[in-house]
Amino acid sequence: MSVLVYVETTNGKVAKNGFEAVFYGKKVADKFGGDVVAVTSGSADDSALAELGNYGASKVLVNKGLNDADDSQTAKLVQAAADKTGANIIVFSHDLIGKAVAPRVSAALKAGLVSGAIDAPSDENGFTCKVNVFSGKAFGFVNVKTATRIISLLPNSFKPESGGSPAAVEAFDCDCGAARVSVVETKTQDGEIPLPEAELVVSAGRGLKGPENWGMIEDLAKELGAATACSRPVADIGWRPHHEHVGQTGVAIRPNLYIAVGISGAIQHLAGVNGSKVIVVINTDAEAPFFKAADYGVVGDAFEVVPKLVEAVKKFKASNN
Amino acid sequence: MSEKYHNFIIFAPHSTNDIVNHKHTQKMKILVCISKSPDTTSKIAFTDNNTKFDETGVQYIVNPYDEWYALVRGLELKEAMGGTVTTITVGTAADDPTIRKALAIGADDAVRIDAEAKDAYFVAKQIAEYAKDQGFDLILTGKETIDYNGSQVAGMIAADLDLPFLSLASKLDVAGTTATLELDITGGTKVVKAELPAVVSCAKGMAEQRIPNMRGIMAARTKPLNVVAPAGVEELTSFASYSTPDAKSECKYVDPSNMDELVQLLHNEAKAI
Numbered sequence: 001m002s003v004l005v006y007v008e009t010t011n012g013k014v015a016k017n018g019f020e021a022v023f024y025g026k027k028v029a030d031k032f033g034g035d036v037v038a039v040t041s042g043s044a045d046d047s048a049l050a051e052l053g054n055y056g057a058s059k060v061l062v063n064k065g066l067n068d069a070d071d072s073q074t075a076k077l078v079q080a081a082a083d084k085t086g087a088n089i090i091v092f093s094h095d096l097i098g099k100a101v102a103p104r105v106s107a108a109l110k111a112g113l114v115s116g117a118i119d120a121p122s123d124e125n126g127f128t129c130k131v132n133v134f135s136g137k138a139f140g141f142v143n144v145k146t147a148t149r150i151i152s153l154l155p156n157s158f159k160p161e162s163g164g165s166p167a168a169v170e171a172f173d174c175d176c177g178a179a180r181v182s183v184v185e186t187k188t189q190d191g192e193i194p195l196p197e198a199e200l201v202v203s204a205g206r207g208l209k210g211p212e213n214w215g216m217i218e219d220l221a222k223e224l225g226a227a228t229a230c231s232r233p234v235a236d237i238g239w240r241p242h243h244e245h246v247g248q249t250g251v252a253i254r255p256n257l258y259i260a261v262g263i264s265g266a267i268q269h270l271a272g273v274n275g276s277k278v279i280v281v282i283n284t285d286a287e288a289p290f291f292k293a294a295d296y297g298v299v300g301d302a303f304e305v306v307p308k309l310v311e312a313v314k315k316f317k318a319s320n321n
Numbered sequence: 322m323s324e325k326y327h328n329f330i331i332f333a334p335h336s337t338n339d340i341v342n343h344k345h346t347q348k349m350k351i352l353v354c355i356s357k358s359p360d361t362t363s364k365i366a367f368t369d370n371n372t373k374f375d376e377t378g379v380q381y382i383v384n385p386y387d388e389w390y391a392l393v394r395g396l397e398l399k400e401a402m403g404g405t406v407t408t409i410t411v412g413t414a415a416d417d418p419t420i421r422k423a424l425a426i427g428a429d430d431a432v433r434i435d436a437e438a439k440d441a442y443f444v445a446k447q448i449a450e451y452a453k454d455q456g457f458d459l460i461l462t463g464k465e466t467i468d469y470n471g472s473q474v475a476g477m478i479a480a481d482l483d484l485p486f487l488s489l490a491s492k493l494d495v496a497g498t499t500a501t502l503e504l505d506i507t508g509g510t511k512v513v514k515a516e517l518p519a520v521v522s523c524a525k526g527m528a529e530q531r532i533p534n535m536r537g538i539m540a541a542r543t544k545p546l547n548v549v550a551p552a553g554v555e556e557l558t559s560f561a562s563y564s565t566p567d568a569k570s571e572c573k574y575v576d577p578s579n580m581d582e583l584v585q586l587l588h589n590e591a592k593a594i
């Protein structure tokens with residue numbers, strides 16, 4: 001009996017979500033028994049993988065021959081590792097890879113899948129786990145009826161704490177079949193913080209009047225080390241790229257801090273961001289609905305307030321160093 | 322009848338000529354999975370001791386990802402290459418209005434598997450069971466539904482039919498029997514190729530929303546909506562109960578000229594920076 005955690009590696013490093021998933025896996029194992037085994041593929045070096053031990057993994061299985069794995073190969077890797085370790089709980093991150101692979105493993109093993117878990121499972125009715133539903137407007141408690149259970153963890157739901165000791169890294173060669181999806185090109189925005197993983201997010205809406213005014217938003221994001229986001233109309237008109245669109249029909253995020261500038265706070269926008277721990281709203285209109293969801297509000301003109309905020313953050317950083 | 326007219330018939334799209342050249346003129350047989358979801362402005366509340374979604378006053382729409390991206394891109398591919406777009410829904414007669422909406426937007430016909438959608442596995446199995454011997458080139462879904470946000474159905478269909486699964490595609494093009502897609506990945510996008518048939522979950526960027534016109538709405542009334550009996554499938558999960566978030570505490574207002582105070586609050590009180 002063990003908890004198996006799938007961990008993604010990129011450019012030889014363990015992805016942030018991987019540490020979160022292992023840390024979460026340890027919480028699950030503490031409750032349901034067994035130890036935590038991580039599984040991954042590709043070319044991360046052993047010392048990077050051993051670090052997963054500090055977050056609760058006792059062992060890391062790595063298939064080094066499997067690079068650029070497609071969804072079905074990764075699913076086969078996880079299934080083979082589950083078979084080897086006798087895992088009855090499998091954990092993924094509910095990120096882009098988890099969304100592609102976890103359903104495949106679920107259907108293949110006929111194991112119930114909880115997607116987007118935001119808390120550790122309880123043993124109520126055997127196995128029950130809390131998730132976001134209605135795009136964050138409510139929570140649901142999913143009961144899994146099968147003996148093997150799969151959970152995909154919503155990113156940023158837990159802050160991993162390190163404590164343990166390095167894990168043993170073990171080569172794990174298994175037949176994952178041939179790739180049916182071939183990668184032509186990968187485009188990443190260098191230096192930018194991926195929105196779904198970001199702990200701090202600065203977001204702006206139609207109140208900014210035009211794409212030429214985003215300089216101050218980017219400045220603020222840069223000073224804070226935050227990712228940038230936007231409301232739907234802003235992405236639809238092409239002021240900002242589509243991947244920045246947050247809300248019910250865009251990306252759902254749950255950072256520690258969400259700063260909304262010139263966004264009215266429509267119900268569809270709130271749905272994607274109301275999992276944020278702290279919300280700051282900057283808006284000229286004191287009646288804007290967003291203030292009802294805010295922890296801190298500034299009623300004022302973004303064009304005056306944001307540059308002042310940038311200066312204040314700079315000052316704060318200088319005095320804290 | 323003139324000679325000319327006969328010639329025209331002979332060279333109409335279904336001539337043998339066309340079949341010989343089918344690599345270039347391959348017609349697409351596309352299945353689009355359509356789910357209903359509560360209108361985005363719906364009040365989210367629960368009844369029966371918080372075990373059931375309260376449908377009082379709730380308007381249902383076609384799940385936006387299914388409609389705006391999967392269905393419209395399916396229609397665009399059909400328009401460019403010829404072929405058919407069929408929608409499929411696992412649901413009861415209560416789903417028919419949303420299915421008719423999809424037909425009004427332009428789907429050729431619809432299938433409804435006549436069963437209450439229990440969980441994602443149940444839905445995926447029903448769809449896979451229907452699709453397995455129909456020879457679809459593409460099975461399209463939205464990236465998630467806006468009610469249960471599971472992102473599960475498409476991957477499960479792919480697993481069941483042993484097809485490649487292209488998750489979270491923001492672009493989809495087809496040439497011959499090869500699909501080229503752009504997929505969202507952490508911090509960017511990835512361009513990939515896969516041989517058809519394949520299952521694709523569709524995200525923003527794939528297409529632009531289409532508003533059905535009067536002709537489409539009229540035509541939808543008579544398009545075929547085939548009701549099919551469900552296969553016997555056990556669900557793997559169920560929602561035991563629901564809850565709603567605690568009300569936010571009062572918003573604390575900060576003077577717009579005093580951003581130092583805001584920074585201090587975020588640091589000392591909220592511990593967010």
Ligand SMILES: Cc1cc2nc3c(=O)[nH]c(=O)nc-3n(C[C@H](O)[C@H](O)[C@H](O)COP(=O)(O)OP(=O)(O)OC[C@H]3O[C@@H](n4cnc5c(N)ncnc54)[C@H](O)[C@@H]3O)c2cc1C
Nearest residue numbers: 205206207231232247248249262263264266268269284302
């Ligand atoms: C089915 C459906 C799905 C949707 N999904 C989403 C979604 O996922 N995400 C999303 O964001 N929206 C979504 N929407 C759209 C949503 O309803 C709103 O229209 C949208 O969020 C409004 O964007 P906004 O706040 O940027 O613009 P507006 O509503 O135009 O608000 C602009 C705000 O800026 C303020 N402002 C103006 N000038 C200044 C200034 N100088 N300084 C400070 N503030 C200023 C105004 O007071 C106003 O509050 C959806 C709508 C539908 C129907």
